[in-house]
Amino acid sequence: MHPMIELEECYGARNYAPLPVILTRGEGVYVWDINGNQYIDMMSAYSAVSHGHCHPGLLKALNDQAHTLTMVSRAFHTDKLGPFLKRVCEITGMEKVLPMNSGAEAVETALKAARKWSYNVKNVPKDMAEIIVCKGNFHGRTIAIVGMSTEPQYRAGFGPFPAGFKQIPYGDVDALEQAITPHTAAFLVEPIQGEGGIIVPPEGYLRKCAEICKKHNILLICDEIQTGMGRTGKFLASDHEGIKPDGVLLGKALGGGLIPVSVFLTRKDVMDVITPGDHGSTFGGNPLAAAVGMAAIDVLLNDGLIQNAALQGDYLIQQLKKIKSPLIEEVRGKGLLVGVSINPRYYSARDLCLRLMKKGVLSKETHKTVIRLAPPLLITREQLDTVIDAISETLTEAEASLKTL
């Protein structure tokens, strides 16, 4: 074992199982390991590096602000927060925003705001608010959030969990309608389930959910932490359905792959239930984060990354579907959020990720059977061709080694 990996193993908590590659440098879609080998990064840090590694424009924004003013806490105003809040509201069509850092914190913020809104505005009896979520969801790792998860490993050993959550099947409109009671505050949903295995719901699903939520006066909150910021070929994945959710969560790529920046966006009447002292975060909305968040949105638009995600994503999915291999069960996704589900009878998705790594393509399995392909949004067609060839060769070789067994 390499001494660097040994150090991690010796001193680090074993809450991840990384591929055995030690990265030292990144630029655009490429990363290099400690031996100088080059890889195409098809993971982009779970979509946090959508702008590509070390984007010069983002580095400049980070660097300029780092030399000017970094942290003051929300005890004071800054000249960076207001413009950032305005920008992120305008681009999402929302009225108000609360800045946090990690995605899970933004989700917690949404849960708190939705509950308080239901008591103050909807008159739900005290401590009775319900929030509906989907089976197979991923919204982060806090106690409340894993409490509403249906993934046994995320929960096991971490109870007891907060009450007030209901799970319904993903993609099922009738289940939503049936789950609603007079105590329902919100429906929290991912437009595409990312960690759940790149699960794309039926066309029209979000649109119908929006109608139902409106009819029953409950908040439709879209967790776009992974699907937002252009990942699926629109700024928000919910834009594909032409709907305007009552709440939106952004994170990951909002930090430009540099620092954690997340937000909960919503309507004025919802956000106004939060008053000074109700909720906060020492680092949330700091000027460094505001400057980087602003630049992350600007670069996305100025570099045409959203259109590129749509264009290259279509190409990637179309080319992957052409690969005929008994190892592939399904290719699915939207834009540059793509999953290749692997028949578990032959190989685990991790086995194939290890083989891909040796061919210079970095990806990571989700849920043992799905290879996730979510490169930086600036990937070119030529770079994708390299990836597609590597996948195709890997599958052919993996299949051949099955036959010789």
Ligand SMILES: *Cc1c(COP(=O)(O)O)cnc(C)c1O
């Ligand atoms: C990654 C993710 C989160 C959690 O974000 P963290 O920054 O890891 O806390 C929440 N929701 C979705 C949809 C995600 O993909």
